[in-house]
Amino acid sequence: VQRQLTLLKIRDELLSRGVENKLAFNPVDVTSVFMNTECKVIRDVISSNGGVYALKLPCFKGILKIEVQPKHRFGTELSDRARVLAGVNGIFHTDELPAYGITEGEVKRLLEAVSASQDDAVVFVASQEHQALKALKAVYERCIEALKGVPEETRAANSDGTTYYTRPRPGAARLYPETDIPPLVVMEERIRRLKTLLPETPDEKFERFTKVLKLSSKLAQEILNSYYLPVFEKIVSKYNVNPTIVASTLTSTLTSLRRDGVNIDLVSDEHFEEIFKLLQDGIIVKESIPDIIRFLSVDVNKNVIDIVHEKNLFVMPREKVEEVVREIVLKNINVVAERKGKAIDLLIGQAMKTLRGKADSGVIKDLIVKIVNEIIGGG
Incomplete structure (x- = not known):
């Protein structure tokens, strides 16, 4: 109940601030603001050719730090959406900064980069561009829902009695096409080309x-x-x-x-x-x-x-292998004389034991056959 009541209070506060006509999805690349950051998460993303992308939330200052559940703020609601719908690990927002290695100077430059006023909040994501923009889109849509109060969504329970977002509620609303994107005609040629790029079954x-x-x-x-x-x-x-x-x-x-x-x-x-x-x-x-x-x-x-x-596991030169094999065969000359070609398996076993990890088994076998045949033929 606490969460629902708090979300209704947030709705009333946002409407009183006139947010309804000010929200817009205008993400901004703010990677340059954090090029020398001490924040390890952001630094690692940038070093992996990712970037930092921000979204201004007009008149939202202070809203994201409002506790809607014990130890869960409204910013957590936004983060849950971004995590589930875009696959990011989380979001940053100015209501919790400076922190995490992000300095006050970086916050100031961030606000300037997105043209934010002292009444605004800024949410930003460090990731690859397509994933970051998808996360910001999820945040934007959750903020739109905040103007209506309690969103229709499926939530799961945490062990402490709080809940977290898992997916949208089933129904017709989930079947609507993206309203911000015009219909795209997919040409037959593109389908053929995409088929050539499919991975093997x-x-x-x-x-x-x-x-x-x-x-x-x-x-x-x-x-x-x-x-x-x-x-x-x-x-x-x-x-x-x-x-x-x-x-x-x-x-x-x-x-x-x-x-x-x-x-x-x-x-x-x-x-x-x-x-x-x-x-x-x-x-x-x-x-x-x-x-x-x-x-x-x-x-x-x-x-x-x-x-x-x-461990001296280098391959032994063939000449040395032949020398060792010949010595083994000669030590068993009586067996060779008695069993002739049938002695080969016995000799291979002894040679493999001596030359284990030093010579290829195929080479050993070929040499034994060669040397045994020489002895049999010469005898």
Whole structure:
């Protein structure tokens, strides 16, 4: 009841101030006012190529700080609308400033930038332009509703008994076209062009993964359903690596590591990119990837190349690999003589144990087959 009664008092106060014929939606870009601000929220937005956009509310000074519910002011009502309808984190307004690192000088320049008088309030939003303007539009429409008293809207309860805005009330009012924008004729050519810009459907991705990237149907479905799908697509488009290795690493390998207690959530997308860049460049082999991920999960501040250096996970030169493989084969010469070609699997197992993370399994197998055939042929 307190909220409704307070909103009615706000309505009466606004009408007595003659606000009804003064409200207008004229947003202003005020980014220049805050170029050197100490407000971290605004500074971060500007550094991310966003901006600050303001809307003057004539004769609203003091209204936004009126408490409509315990610890909830009218400014909160405006902020709720902006948050729900535009997706911003919140709004700033002059009834609560200076504060948050915003100085009195910045407030003065802000008022000048929007031609506000001492009787006005100013609401402003720091975000990308389209989102900020959408937020200010939501604020403007809520201010229009304030002239009627209690708005028709759906609200939800907080744990302390107060309520917050969730969405407009269902009904015909929600079906009206935007009255401030004239009807727009959408040409057939534009529709055709937009169709070419649509993202792939899951079925289209599946077909591309199996036919172009040569993934198995099972692996293609797994990566499609994976949290790491965007990482997979970025890596296979950026690096010359086997898509099957990338997909299996991001699905079955990570699942196995997680079951072993490895906190793979600490390994970033950038880490995965670096891993496959090193694989592309021949600096590591695919067999060393699980170990690299294990080490990264313990010390995420290190680069992948740091781990490779520290744990000596560089790929071994082929000549050295052949030397090690030949030594293993010769140590098992009696087995080779007895079982001939059937000894290959045993030798591969021993070689992989010795050369784990140092050489590609395919290279090891080829060398063993070659050396065993030399011995059999020579014998």
